[in-house]
Amino acid sequence: MANAMYVAARNGYQGAHATRVDLDADTIKFVMTDHAGAEGAPDPATDDFYDDIDGSTVGGLSTALASKTIGSVAAGVFDAADLAPAWTAVSGATTESISMLKDTGSAATSNLCSYWDTGVTGLPFTPSGGDVNLAFSASGIQQI
16 A cells, blocks of 8 residues: 555545544544564554554553644645654554554544555554654655
């Protein structure tokens, strides 16, 4: 698969989904996924909430993004401070992808936003019990 925005998130950004994501106001986190896990690989075309992929996660949810901006890097670009660490003491299965989501505290209502499995330095990788950092491109996290 290739990097993508989840269809439900794209619709939500335009007001067509039951719940919406406000990237600079909501609690935004990341999750690492094992494509051989209980839920398989995430599917940006059909998955919409965290409960669709939570059976395949490695290390749980990341820490929340801080210093979020929209339009500071370039028009329509969402960016935030790097997460160091994003996850602590991670062990488990090989991670093939990461997804960004709105964390509401409930997997059933936490909107999936974007998915990456290519162009991310270090993927795939097998955690070895150490911390995992997440550094974003100088071009930002995503552009709409």
